[in-house]
Amino acid sequence: MKDLAVYMIGPEHRTFSLGVLKHMLEYEDCIDYAYIPNTNESLGFDRIAEEYTRHAIKHYRKRFTGSILSKPLDAVFEHELYKRTKETIEDNFYELGFIGDVEPDIIIMSLSTPSYPVGRILADVYKEYFPDTPIIAGGPFFKDDEEIERLVDSSKIDGYCIGHASSLSRFLQRYRNKEIRYSAKQGFSGDVDGLSGFRLKVDSKIVGDGRGKLTILKDGMEVPYTKYDNIVHMNIFGISSCPHHCSYCSTNKQKVSNGERIWRKKIKEAYEKEHMPVYISILDDNPLMYIKKYTKLLERLRKDRVEFLLASMFVDPFNLVNNYNDVLAFLSGYCSQDSKIFIGRETHDEMIAYKMGRNCFGRHRDQKILDEEYQRIKDLINYANTKHMFDSGIVVAYILTPWENKRTISKSLEEWKELTDLGAHIVFYGLTPGFSTRLRKMHRELIRDVNPALYYRIGSFVSTPDNLSYDMLKDVGRVFFR
Ligand code: SF4
Incomplete structure (x- = not known):
């Protein structure tokens, strides 16, 4: 059995979840070394996240602000801020602590919705340094939706974990035992069947489906503090x-x-x-x-x-x-x-x-x-x-x-x-x-499936409870419902 070194990346304050995940993976005996860079420093990540938020319409200082999705994912990739942040990270990758003492065998990223664009930046830069190392993404909102597919398709991320992370340990065990292999050219190969909760790039196609099970804290796990x-x-x-x-x-x-x-x-x-x-x-x-x-x-x-x-x-x-x-x-x-x-x-x-x-x-x-x-x-x-x-x-x-x-x-x-x-x-x-x-x-x-054009329109929506109207809300409803 080969020793397995993982880098665990959690932009946008996800270091806590990664700490729990690290202990879970160690507990289940499927990794030997884990490096978690400190990405809680600003690095412009929060500003990029503001460009890309969705889910709720919030009431803020007596105004409702449409923030379902300020910009579709593709538009964020073209944003000046995105490009500048990427350059800064590329130029200072070592200094910012993204590389540990040991080279990674696999890179895992935990992304919450606002950090999808940042995940793409980091995947690009990591691949410049470690082209033969696969990158797997996951996070609390990863599910079967077009937005995730678009993120994975348009980035150097090689696969993703849907739902809870318990399926990750099964995947890592197979990867560590070389039952699953990876090459930069072909993606994953080997025993990729039956991994519920996983989607992987195999010959440039994304395969696999299902949903992982809830991870429950167990006695033997450590909790970070x-x-x-x-x-x-x-x-x-x-x-x-x-x-x-x-x-x-x-x-x-x-x-x-x-x-x-x-x-x-x-x-x-x-x-x-x-x-x-x-x-x-x-x-x-x-x-x-x-x-x-x-x-x-x-x-x-x-x-x-x-x-x-x-x-x-x-x-x-x-x-x-x-x-x-x-x-x-x-x-x-x-x-x-x-x-x-x-x-x-x-x-x-x-x-x-x-x-x-x-x-x-x-x-x-x-x-x-x-x-x-x-x-x-x-x-x-x-x-x-x-x-x-x-x-x-x-x-x-x-x-x-x-x-x-x-x-x-x-x-x-x-x-x-x-x-x-x-x-x-x-x-x-x-x-x-x-x-x-x-x-x-x-x-x-x-x-409704994600429809970026509609999101974009709602993005400019600002109102107060006094002038928020039925028509406006119907418009918001159209984003979600057929
Ligand atoms: S099941 Fe409980 S937590 Fe969930 S929405 Fe209903 S009341 Fe709230």
């Missing part, structure tokens, strides 16, 4: 699942009790290794779903003298209806000024809730629940305002669906105006259900 002079900082991602089973959502399935056991173990390990207090930031969690268990978890952390920040958390409006006072007590007791609160309103209309599968314990939310939820959302915003609770305010998200009509959109506009006046920030998303969700199977014919 940052060491400061007298404290260790660790990021912890959502550990609670959700019982509502909305058709468009794929939430993680980890139970609070499992998540807690593993995270407490990781915190203890870091403490014992570094002999310093551990400070954790809890990100993107859903603590109100299991409020009693979660409260116990946080109390145990306090007892262990672990400081924590609930950095970003979801508030399901049903929790506000069901146990409003407990929610207020939780938010006052465990959140801080820096906590970011995100409420998924999604829709106000019973029929749309039914069609999109906006559920509550597996059944769709009826009009009575939806109306009560709205009232409670307003109560919470008012309460937070009175108590000056969250510096960055509360975000309320809506989903634009193919079933909107004049009435539903007018009602959304009314709600947005009312909530904006109360000081909330509104975000609306197009309904783009993730792969393998039930909704995607049910309504595949309604979901």
Whole structure:
């Protein structure tokens, strides 16, 4: 068996995920050496990312700004900034630390959507130095879509991993055992069959399909953390699942009790290794779903003298209806000024809730629940305002669906105006259900493939809740729906 050296590249703040991935690959015994360059320095990456963003329309300082996709991918490649950044990286590749002590046998890139163009730059430059080394890309939003195909087709990336990274370890094991080989001329060859979750360039064609499985943190894996002079900082991602089973959502399935056991173990390990207090930031969690268990978890952390920040958390409006006072007590007791609160309103209309599968314990939310939820959302915003609770305010998200009509959109506009006046920030998303969700199977014919021409038009969209109109929203809807 050959030793395998990998370079793991994560432009745009993905170094944390790469740290987890590195430990996972070491744990599964499929790599021998990993080099992760520090790409968190600015290097102009963030500016390029701004040229290329998509997904949501955001409300910012009383304006809605269309940022679904400011520019199609091909246009970003022609941008002056893209060219200049590429030149800078080419000229200073060693100095910027992109090359480690050992030459790579394979290069892995973790890209989030805004960093696709940067991934292309880095793939180009790495190939100048290591033409015979394959480059595999992946990331949280990699799926079967034209944009990814375009990125891979137009770049020196040799293959990509769809969905979660567990299939990467199977691929690396085969590559390390030479069951899969690579040549610059022909791409991959050998045992490339049955690698679900992988697409590879073979004879200039992209082959393979499927989706990888969710990677769950295991006892033996290490979790990366940052060491400061007298404290260790660790990021912890959502550990609670959700019982509502909305058709468009794929939430993680980890139970609070499992998540807690593993995270407490990781915190203890870091403490014992570094002999310093551990400070954790809890990100993107859903603590109100299991409020009693979660409260116990946080109390145990306090007892262990672990400081924590609930950095970003979801508030399901049903929790506000069901146990409003407990929610207020939780938010006052465990959140801080820096906590970011995100409420998924999604829709106000019973029929749309039914069609999109906006559920509550597996059944769709009826009009009575939806109306009560709205009232409670307003109560919470008012309460937070009175108590000056969250510096960055509360975000309320809506989903634009193919079933909107004049009435539903007018009602959304009314709600947005009312909530904006109360000081909330509104975000609306197009309904783009993730792969393998039930909704995607049910309504595949309604979901539009990426259409850069339409994105481009919406890119110039700026409005306020006062003059945002039905026609404008229909226009936005056309980007997402047939
Ligand atoms: S309530 Fe939110 S997190 Fe839970 S299943 Fe529905 S969309 Fe997903």
